[in-house]
Amino acid sequence: xxxxxxxxxxxxxxxxxxxxxxxxxxxxxxxxxxxxxxxxxxxxxxxxxxxxxxxxxxxxxxxxxxxxxxxxxxxxxxxxxxxxxxxxxxxxxxxxxxxxxxxxxxxxxxxxxxxxxxxxxxxxxxxxxxxxxxxxxxxxxxxxxxxxxxxxxxxxxxxxxxxxxxxxxxxxxxxxxxxxxxxxxxxxxxxxxxxxxxxxxxxxxxxxxxxxxxxxxxxxxxxxxxxxxxxxxxxxxxxxxxxxxxxxxxxxxxxxxxxxxxxxxxxxxxxxxxxxxxxxxxxxxxxxxxxxxxxxxxxxxxxxxxxxxxxxxxxxxxxxxxxxxxxxxxxxxxxxxxxxxxxxxxxxxxxxxxxxxxxxxxxxxxxxxxxxxx
Amino acid sequence: xxxxxxxxxxxxxxxxxxxxxxxxxxxxxxxxxxxxxxxxxxxxxxxxxxxxxxxxxxxxxxxxxxxxxxxxxxxxxxxxxxxxxxxxxxxxxxxxxxxxxxxxxxxxxxxxxxxxxxxxxxxxxxxxxxxxxxxxxxxxxxxxxxxxxxxxxxxxxxxxxxxxxxxxxxxxxxxxxxxxxxxxxxxxxxxxxxxxxxxxxxxxxxxxxxxxxxxxxxxxxxxxxxxxxxxxxxxxxxxxxxxxxxxxxxxxxxxxxxxxxxxxxxxxxxxxxxxxxxxxxxxxxxxxxxxxxxxxxxxxxxxxxxxxxxxxxxxxxxxxxxxxxxxxxxxxxxxxxxxxxxxxxxxxxxxxxxxxxxxxxxxxxxxxxxxxxxxxxxxxxx
Amino acid sequence: xxxxxxxxxxxxxxxxxxxxxxxxxxxxxxxxxxxxxxxxxxxxxxxxxxxxxxxxxxxxxxxxxxxxxxxxxxxxxxxxxxxxxxxxxxxxxxxxxxxxxxxxxxxxxxxxxxxxxxxxxxxxxxxxxxxxxxxxxxxxxxxxxxxxxxxxxxxxxxxxxxxxxxxxxxxxxxxxxxxxxxxxxxx
Numbered sequence: 052x053x054x055x056x057x058x059x060x061x062x063x064x065x066x067x068x069x070x071x072x073x074x075x076x077x078x079x080x081x082x083x084x085x086x087x088x089x090x091x092x093x094x095x096x097x098x099x100x101x102x103x104x105x106x107x108x109x110x111x112x113x114x115x116x117x118x119x120x121x122x123x124x125x126x127x128x129x130x131x132x133x134x135x136x137x138x139x140x141x142x143x144x145x146x147x148x149x150x151x152x153x154x155x156x157x158x159x160x161x162x163x164x165x166x167x168x169x170x171x172x173x174x175x176x177x178x179x180x181x182x183x184x185x186x187x188x189x190x191x192x193x194x195x196x197x198x199x200x201x202x203x204x205x206x207x208x209x210x211x212x213x214x215x216x217x218x219x220x221x222x223x224x225x226x227x228x229x230x231x232x233x234x235x236x237x238x239x240x241x242x243x244x245x246x247x248x249x250x251x252x253x254x255x256x257x258x259x260x261x262x263x264x265x266x267x268x269x270x271x272x273x274x275x276x277x278x279x280x281x282x283x284x285x286x287x288x289x290x291x292x293x294x295x296x297x298x299x300x301x302x303x304x305x306x307x308x309x310x311x312x313x314x315x316x317x318x319x320x321x322x323x324x325x326x327x328x329x330x331x332x333x334x335x336x337x338x339x340x341x342x343x344x345x346x347x348x349x350x351x352x353x354x355x356x357x358x359x360x361x362x363x364x365x366x367x368x369x370x371x372x373x374x375x376x377x378x379x380x381x382x383x384x385x386x387x388x389x390x391x392x393x394x395x396x397x398x399x400x401x402x403x404x405x406x407x408x409x410x411x412x413x414x415x416x417x418x419x420x421x422x423x424x425x
Numbered sequence: 426x427x428x429x430x431x432x433x434x435x436x437x438x439x440x441x442x443x444x445x446x447x448x449x450x451x452x453x454x455x456x457x458x459x460x461x462x463x464x465x466x467x468x469x470x471x472x473x474x475x476x477x478x479x480x481x482x483x484x485x486x487x488x489x490x491x492x493x494x495x496x497x498x499x500x501x502x503x504x505x506x507x508x509x510x511x512x513x514x515x516x517x518x519x520x521x522x523x524x525x526x527x528x529x530x531x532x533x534x535x536x537x538x539x540x541x542x543x544x545x546x547x548x549x550x551x552x553x554x555x556x557x558x559x560x561x562x563x564x565x566x567x568x569x570x571x572x573x574x575x576x577x578x579x580x581x582x583x584x585x586x587x588x589x590x591x592x593x594x595x596x597x598x599x600x601x602x603x604x605x606x607x608x609x610x611x612x613x614x615x616x617x618x619x620x621x622x623x624x625x626x627x628x629x630x631x632x633x634x635x636x637x638x639x640x641x642x643x644x645x646x647x648x649x650x651x652x653x654x655x656x657x658x659x660x661x662x663x664x665x666x667x668x669x670x671x672x673x674x675x676x677x678x679x680x681x682x683x684x685x686x687x688x689x690x691x692x693x694x695x696x697x698x699x700x701x702x703x704x705x706x707x708x709x710x711x712x713x714x715x716x717x718x719x720x721x722x723x724x725x726x727x728x729x730x731x732x733x734x735x736x737x738x739x740x741x742x743x744x745x746x747x748x749x750x751x752x753x754x755x756x757x758x759x760x761x762x763x764x765x766x767x768x769x770x771x772x773x774x775x776x777x778x779x780x781x782x783x784x785x786x787x788x789x790x791x792x793x794x795x796x797x798x799x800x801x802x803x804x805x806x807x
Numbered sequence: 808x809x810x811x812x813x814x815x816x817x818x819x820x821x822x823x824x825x826x827x828x829x830x831x832x833x834x835x836x837x838x839x840x841x842x843x844x845x846x847x848x849x850x851x852x853x854x855x856x857x858x859x860x861x862x863x864x865x866x867x868x869x870x871x872x873x874x875x876x877x878x879x880x881x882x883x884x885x886x887x888x889x890x891x892x893x894x895x896x897x898x899x900x901x902x903x904x905x906x907x908x909x910x911x912x913x914x915x916x917x918x919x920x921x922x923x924x925x926x927x928x929x930x931x932x933x934x935x936x937x938x939x940x941x942x943x944x945x946x947x948x949x950x951x952x953x954x955x956x957x958x959x960x961x962x963x964x965x966x967x968x969x970x971x972x973x974x975x976x977x978x979x980x981x982x983x984x985x986x987x988x989x990x991x992x993x994x
Contacts, residue, residue, distance in 0.1 A: 067618055067621075069618045069619070075704065076700050076701050076704060077700075077701035077702070088618075088622075091622070091776050091777075114881055117913075118879070118880075118881035118913065119881075120911075121881055121909045121911035121913070122881065124909075124911075178772065179701060180701045181701075181772040181773060182692055182693070182695065182699065182700075182701065182771075182772040182773025183692075183770075183771065183772040183773075184518075184522070184769065185518075185521055185522050185769045185770060185828055185831075188522035188523060188524065189522070189523065189831075192523050192838050195838065199850075202849075202850045202852075202853065203850040203852065204852070205852070205854075206850060206852035206853050206854040206912070206925070207853075207854050207910065210909065210910070210911075212909075212911040212912060212913075220912065220916065221852075224852065244827050247820070247823050247824060247827055248770070248823075248824045248827045248828070249772070249824075251820040251823070251824075252771060252772060252817075252820055252821060252824055253813075253816075253817030253818075253820060253821065254693050254771050254772045254773070254774055254821075255772045256817075257774070257775075257778055258772060258773075258774070258775060258778075405775060405776060405777065406622070406702050406703075407696075407699070407702050407773070407775045407776065408775065410701050410702050517832070519837075519839075520831070520832045520833075520837065521828045521829075521831055521832045522831070523831055523835055523836075523837055523838050523839075524837060524838070524839045525837050525839040525841070528839075528841060766825060766828065766829070766832075767825070769828060770821070770824050770825045770827075770828045771821060771824065
């Protein structure tokens with residue numbers, strides 16, 4: 052069982068090995084951290100993953116292309132529409148499908164709504180990690196309203212399976228644009244209140260400022276992406292650098308902060324929620340009339356080859372690689388998830404910090420175990 | 426298609442079985458502590474017992490019966506008001522978080538705490554196999570008893586005070602410090618790593634914050650020239666301390682409040698039981714009635730700290746129209762609500778920040794306030 | 808000096824935060840739904856428990872047993888046995904195992920006959936695993952009665968078809984017979 056031993060350098064008798072997880076209030080799922088503690092200080096930390104492993108990549112490869120979309124819901128379950136988009140794009144690329152313009156706008160709108168929902172989960176759970184339980188419930192209150200909207204559109208609240216190869220499964224219901232706009236008005240006001248409650252709070256600031264600093268070089272070296280990368284001052288957002296769907300036509304700012312600490316990552320995400328609201332409004336304003344589905348081949352057998360799609364999920368770069376041999380099922384489906392990459396930085400970030408900081412750093416990486424374990 | 430019912434696995438020895446001897450020991454410990462409390466109370470000089478009824482005065486004139494009645498009254502009062510406070514806290518937190526809080530048992534969930542207490546009573550008594558059994562069993566009482574003792578000197582009115590100790594504040598300071606002994610015993614005795622960290626944190630925290638709290642209380646003592654809590658209230662007849670002596674008493678009250686939060690292990694100082702880090706801290710391994718005793722102790726301490734703040738700064742039982750104990754209750758509940766309000770608003774500090782805040786800010790500040798009070802007394806009362 | 812100003816600013820921002828929680832304490836509407844007593848408003852698009860709609864005019868459920876839904880299902884929830892043939896076909900067994908279902912909507916989109924729908928019923932929890940196995944009697948709107956009527960409709964239609972076929976065959980045979988003079992046909 053040497054594999055299960057924590058990587059402790061010079062272990063002394065005062066060290067204490069403690070297992071945080073797989074059942075623990077702040078590991079956000081079934082993550083287990085084997086931590087060697089010297090009093091309050093973390094000497095080493097070793098994440099043990101795999102408690103949620105379901106073999107999703109293999110399951111997707113064993114089925115016809117279009118049936119793999121519902122499995123991506125189970126990757127990053129906080130933002131499953133974004134995962135839907137990633138696999139849909141990959142399938143469109145390998146099969147040469149076109150997406151109608153209206154569908155592109157609908158996709159962007161859905162993804163940004165899901166991004167807000169996902170960032171609200173981050174906001175709430177991060178507040179709870181730091182110890183502010185009230186902010187947690189406020190965030191979930193707003194998320195509930197957003198999920199009601201998504202439910203009105205897709206019929207589901209968590210695993211939507213609504214962005215499909217070739218388009219979106221249905222058009223918006225009647226009066227949806229007004230409902231979304233009404234939500235956004237209230238939401239932005241609430242977001243300001245959250246800023247007052249949490250972001251400006253001096254206790255929250257001393258807990259997050261200067262904690263878990265990731266330098267830009269380190270972030271790039273580890274392959275970090277999304278808010279973690281932009282919190283370290285690297286201005287890369289795939290919606291901007293490699294825009295897809297309707298993103299080239301969208302006006303939005305990419306928030307970047309140079310500090311690289313937990314607070315920077317938090318602020319990037321909070322600002323992204325505001326930008327997402329901007330994008331959703333633009334989508335609703337500029338959405339052209341038309342079809343929500345492209346032309347679909349009845350039997351989908353793409354020519355032998357491979358395709359790679361890169362999308363910006365709320366957590367970072369979510370990419371899917373598909374290999375086809377000309378049959379109805381893919382040969383290989385490979386998911387490149389941001390959470391897994393970010394979790395691999397954890398052991399370096401937490402060395403020498405205190406237990407409370409370790410929880411703050413883990414929370415600021417915003418990992419989702421569904422996508423880490425796959 | 427109907428499936429056969431799920432079979433329960435055959436019971437195996439888990440090491441968590443109820444140990445009758447220890448349950449008996451627990452009750453014996455409880456009784457012993459109660460007897461000790463009575464002994465302490467009966468050793469005190471005889472006082473006219475006007476708490477309940479003139480008829481009781483006759484019986485109450487006997488020192489032992491007098492003490493027994495007082496001890497029972499305090500215990501029953503603490504238990505009952507804790508039931509109310511827990512309900513209040515849950516409602517308060519719920520409303521603050523846009524929830525409803527408990528709603529099902531009784532009117533607006535008013536009897537929820539009783540239902541929970543019954544549930545806790547009926548739970549299996551679990552002592553971890555490798556725990557230090559003596560410490561594990563004694564710890565809940567060690568945290569609860571000092572709190573219970575402090576109620577002895579808390580003046581609900583001029584006459585509603587179990588024992589008007591001339592050195593009341595000294596007594597309070599001496600007794601409340603012992604609470605950390607219980608948390609440390611729980612943390613060590615449970616033989617759980619989270620508990621150990623929580624216990625160590627609790628001990629360091631309570632002992633550090635005791636100092637600025639004591640100094641802030643001494644500022645009041647300097648102002649009033651007495652350590653008796655009833656005397657302090659009586660001296661506020663012409664204005665509450667916090668208004669009459671606002672320049673020095675407002676800072677003293679703020680320091681007292683912050684230290685009170687720390688003593689009570691409430692956010693931002695809930696490090697000993699920090700849920701997101703230590704699961705439940707020092708009481709991780711406790712369940713059933715032992716856990717209930719921690720809860721009881723925590724909420725009783727909550728009421729007591731608020732009551733002390735009212736006594737020292739807000740004129741105690743003083744108030745127009747209503748009877749004195751009701752005024753005292755209203756004021757105390759208001760301060761308790763303030764504690765809850767702060768608890769459900771702010772995040773948690775880190776352990777070094779918590780200690781730094783105490784030693785680098787609160788201790789010097791309290792000393793400054795103390796000196797300022799001395800100056801204030803010299804200037805205001807020549 | 809900056810330490811003092813930042814301390815004061817921090818103190819004020821804590822008070823601002825407390826003002827927000829106070830507003831929620833007294834002013835804001837509470838969002839709790841006392842669930843078993845109050846029911847949530849569910850979107851009509853909700854993807855809940857399945858049902859097979861019953862067509863009153865045709866006197867049958869719409870399903871023709873083409874297995875397109877079973878083929879579209881990623882997890883193999885649906886099994887069915889066909890009855891009848893040709894134009895007059897339906898199913899006499901149609902079973903969905905909700906224990907495997909992802910509620911992904913693919914089967915509904917696959918159906919060209921509008922024969923399978925999702926209702927707004929969402930309470931799937933049960934103490935008995937058998938409950939999650941939905942047979943056709945539980946799935947069809949109208950229950951076993953609807954299934955029975957479908958069966959009768961299909962059988963009647965098949966009989967009618969067979970009779971028509973037989974009649975046609977007989978007519979054909981007669982026509983052939985009358986076209987071809989035969990001996991002893993008068994007997």
